[in-house]
Amino acid sequence: MSVVSNIVLSSRVRRSPYFAATQRYGCKAYSVYNHMYLPLYYESPEADYWHLVNGVTLWDVAVERQVEIAGPDAARLVQRLSPRDLSSCAVGQCKYVMMTDARGGIVNDPVLLKLAEDRFWLSLADSDVLLWAKGIALAGGYEVEVFEPDVSPLQLQGPLAATVGEALFGAALNDLKYFRFAEFDLDGMPLIVSRTGWSGERGYEIYLQNGADGDRLWETIMEAGRPHGIAPATPSAMRRIEGGLLSYGADMTLENNPYEMNLGRLVDLEQEADFIGKAALARIAQDGVRRCLAGLTIEGGREAAAGLERAAVVLDGQSIGRVTSVTYSPRLEQTIALALVAAEHSAEGTALTVQPEGQPEGQPGTSVRNARVSPLPFVSKKTV
Amino acid sequence: MSVVSNIVLSSRVRRSPYFAATQRYGCKAYSVYNHMYLPLYYESPEADYWHLVNGVTLWDVAVERQVEIAGPDAARLVQRLSPRDLSSCAVGQCKYVMMTDARGGIVNDPVLLKLAEDRFWLSLADSDVLLWAKGIALAGGYEVEVFEPDVSPLQLQGPLAATVGEALFGAALNDLKYFRFAEFDLDGMPLIVSRTGWSGERGYEIYLQNGADGDRLWETIMEAGRPHGIAPATPSAMRRIEGGLLSYGADMTLENNPYEMNLGRLVDLEQEADFIGKAALARIAQDGVRRCLAGLTIEGGREAAAGLERAAVVLDGQSIGRVTSVTYSPRLEQTIALALVAAEHSAEGTALTVQPEGQPEGQPGTSVRNARVSPLPFVSKKTV
Numbered sequence: 001m002s003v004v005s006n007i008v009l010s011s012r013v014r015r016s017p018y019f020a021a022t023q024r025y026g027c028k029a030y031s032v033y034n035h036m037y038l039p040l041y042y043e044s045p046e047a048d049y050w051h052l053v054n055g056v057t058l059w060d061v062a063v064e065r066q067v068e069i070a071g072p073d074a075a076r077l078v079q080r081l082s083p084r085d086l087s088s089c090a091v092g093q094c095k096y097v098m099m100t101d102a103r104g105g106i107v108n109d110p111v112l113l114k115l116a117e118d119r120f121w122l123s124l125a126d127s128d129v130l131l132w133a134k135g136i137a138l139a140g141g142y143e144v145e146v147f148e149p150d151v152s153p154l155q156l157q158g159p160l161a162a163t164v165g166e167a168l169f170g171a172a173l174n175d176l177k178y179f180r181f182a183e184f185d186l187d188g189m190p191l192i193v194s195r196t197g198w199s200g201e202r203g204y205e206i207y208l209q210n211g212a213d214g215d216r217l218w219e220t221i222m223e224a225g226r227p228h229g230i231a232p233a234t235p236s237a238m239r240r241i242e243g244g245l246l247s248y249g250a251d252m253t254l255e256n257n258p259y260e261m262n263l264g265r266l267v268d269l270e271q272e273a274d275f276i277g278k279a280a281l282a283r284i285a286q287d288g289v290r291r292c293l294a295g296l297t298i299e300g301g302r303e304a305a306a307g308l309e310r311a312a313v314v315l316d317g318q319s320i321g322r323v324t325s326v327t328y329s330p331r332l333e334q335t336i337a338l339a340l341v342a343a344e345h346s347a348e349g350t351a352l353t354v355q356p357e358g359q360p361e362g363q364p365g366t367s368v369r370n371a372r373v374s375p376l377p378f379v380s381k382k383t384v
Numbered sequence: 385m386s387v388v389s390n391i392v393l394s395s396r397v398r399r400s401p402y403f404a405a406t407q408r409y410g411c412k413a414y415s416v417y418n419h420m421y422l423p424l425y426y427e428s429p430e431a432d433y434w435h436l437v438n439g440v441t442l443w444d445v446a447v448e449r450q451v452e453i454a455g456p457d458a459a460r461l462v463q464r465l466s467p468r469d470l471s472s473c474a475v476g477q478c479k480y481v482m483m484t485d486a487r488g489g490i491v492n493d494p495v496l497l498k499l500a501e502d503r504f505w506l507s508l509a510d511s512d513v514l515l516w517a518k519g520i521a522l523a524g525g526y527e528v529e530v531f532e533p534d535v536s537p538l539q540l541q542g543p544l545a546a547t548v549g550e551a552l553f554g555a556a557l558n559d560l561k562y563f564r565f566a567e568f569d570l571d572g573m574p575l576i577v578s579r580t581g582w583s584g585e586r587g588y589e590i591y592l593q594n595g596a597d598g599d600r601l602w603e604t605i606m607e608a609g610r611p612h613g614i615a616p617a618t619p620s621a622m623r624r625i626e627g628g629l630l631s632y633g634a635d636m637t638l639e640n641n642p643y644e645m646n647l648g649r650l651v652d653l654e655q656e657a658d659f660i661g662k663a664a665l666a667r668i669a670q671d672g673v674r675r676c677l678a679g680l681t682i683e684g685g686r687e688a689a690a691g692l693e694r695a696a697v698v699l700d701g702q703s704i705g706r707v708t709s710v711t712y713s714p715r716l717e718q719t720i721a722l723a724l725v726a727a728e729h730s731a732e733g734t735a736l737t738v739q740p741e742g743q744p745e746g747q748p749g750t751s752v753r754n755a756r757v758s759p760l761p762f763v764s765k766k767t768v
Binding site: 011012014031035101102107129130131135136138140276310323324325326 | 394397486511631708
């Protein structure tokens with residue numbers, strides 16, 4: 001990551017219900033995600049990371065906008081939108097799903113929450129699934145309502161998240177299994193809490209259902225967390241790349257399919273339902289993919305990651321792929337990356353080089369770095 | 385506009401083919417628009433504005449992503465997506481269109497380019513119309529291809545745009561009528577040039593069709609413009625608010641309909657085609673709107689605009705609306721705004737107050753400012 005400029009607040013980009021709190025707590029950088037400001041770091045990306053992996057952190061992820069699909073045809077539409085077989089999904093369950101277009105390209109990778117037999121939330125990555133789902137519902141004649149409800153998630157993440165969660169919600173929270181959610185009331189604020197998150201650490205997502213309570217919810221959680229050293233933080237590129245978690249827009253786009261992301265397990269071709277992309281994905285499953293996601297360890301210290309965004313991945317002077325996400329891992333003391341590479345060169349241990357975008361390929365220079373294909377994740381999940 | 389933080393370049397957000405050029409030419413701030421970095425200003429918003437209104441400027445607006453709709457059903461799908469009657473639209477013509485959902489809510493307000501009887505581009509504001517159009521096409525069974533081509537527009541805007549345009553493309557460019565486009569070749573780069581823009585000044589949009597040529601096209605235009613004092617600039621909030629031009633996401637969203645934007649002229653209810661939202665818009669046309677866009681002049685000098693983003697519009701102690709865009713107009717030497725206000729209080733000359741978001745309404749304080757409803761535009765178009 002390299003700082004290039006000032007961000008200018010405009011009224012075109014939405015502010016989260018926690019925006020004022022993030023300003024008050026010293027958020028130093030923002031990006032834009034789902035047409036809303038997304039906090040990027042407080043102390044520094046690395047200091048925030050240590051709070052996350054050693055303690056407990058609170059993130060404003062209101063940018064995870066929800067698409068609510070409700071009505072008699074809701075279950076049928078949600079299944080139409082997702083290659084994953086949802087027939088056994090229970091009320092109270094979350095599912096990580098790929099949404100695909102007719103060519104099998106990835107539209108989004110939300111977490112699905114089944115609120116009732118006829119009511120669902122898609123908790124989104126950065127694309128307007130609201131328009132996609134509305135378009136399919138309208139032209140396909142589904143009897144549903146599709147809309148963006150007033151719902152703004154926070155993430156409470158880190159090894160002490162369960163301790164803070166119990167202080168807030170009582171021991172009942174401990175009964176919540178991984179990828180399950182339940183309703184809780186906190187000082188009169190009706191919340192949905194799921195045992196999910198984008199950190200690879202133990203954690204929860206807390207879905208506020210009334211934006212006007214944003215500041216109060218933030219402070220209530222901060223107060224409960226203070227004895228446990230809670231820190232404000234943000235989705236950590238360092239931790240999520242360690243964990244092999246994908247970022248839509250960086251590691252995958254509409255140009256990629258789930259098989260390229262090694263996520264064939266999220267495509268259930270055997271199910272009866274004719275989800276969007278089924279025929280295309282069946283062909284891809286049969287033919288195999290030409291490129292796929294791979295982990296890379298890259299030589300060089302802390303400074304190696306800078307400049308390697310979208311770097312070319314080179315083997316024998318030929319470009320065989322591209323870095324999609326890169327970071328220094330403070331815990332591994334190594335630069336690590338996710339890359340989309342030619343499938344035939346994705347085997348663990350393959351020696352490669354990476355070189356910055358724009359630099360002529362195959363022309364070794366000072367910023368060419370040796371790399372090696374590594375198994376994913378770099379650091380396993382610690383969600384229990 | 386208020387600077388709040390640094391923006392951090394991430395690989396999640398796309399870079400335009402002109403990104404390196406904008407860096408080289410000293411762009412100081414970016415936002416994100418259609419998942420791509422959007423340059424915000426170079427010298428300063430005001431200095432850039434004076435270059436625009438007095439001379440000629442070049443803008444990287446590659447964020448105006450194109451959705452291409454091509455195939456036997458392309459014309460039928462494009463008409464389905466737009467309330468404007470396109471039956472008389474000729475090849476080579478551009479049309480400013482509202483796209484609406486089933487409730488008449490605005491999905492986007494692109495410029496449509498009719499490239500052939502069966503091939504169109506929608507040159508987008510900030511929402512994923514690609515997903516909307518693909519969803520309707522897929523579920524509606526239209527025989528079309530819908531995709532984002534490798535097309536990246538620049539805008540050449542300002543009173544000297546025609547002079548620079550002629551230097552680049554020859555006298556033939558002068559034959560191009562307002563909202564028409566033609567194909568040109570520039571040093572082997574096939575370009576589409578339209579006489580359109582988002583400035584209210586004379587100008588062109590230049591559609592590059594090969595991203596790899598981004599830097600070369602930028603420099604070619606800069607070189608032709610140098611004798612005429614060309615300056616790099618960006619979409620100017622100052623100039624577009626003066627011109628009453630709308631910004632999707634700020635002045636209107638899916639929650640607004642074209643009638644609220646005083647753009648009923650873009651809704652052709654009499655046409656035979658059953659565009660999306662027709663029934664809802666017919667009802668709205670009959671019932672009238674409860675709120676609508678209005679221009680406001682606001683007392684106070686250069687500093688008044690800061691802090692008035694999303695300010696409440698107040699009459700007799702009651703909130704009757706909200707500022708949607710606000711700026712200081714260097715030319716009018718006055719703070720001006722667009723606002724969404726109760727229709728019954730939108731008459732020209734109505735005296736109101738505006739007060740910053742978050743401040744209790746009806747409690748006069750130091751930042752409450754007097755305002756008055758003004759006719760739009762504040763400054764008329766100078767596109768000839």
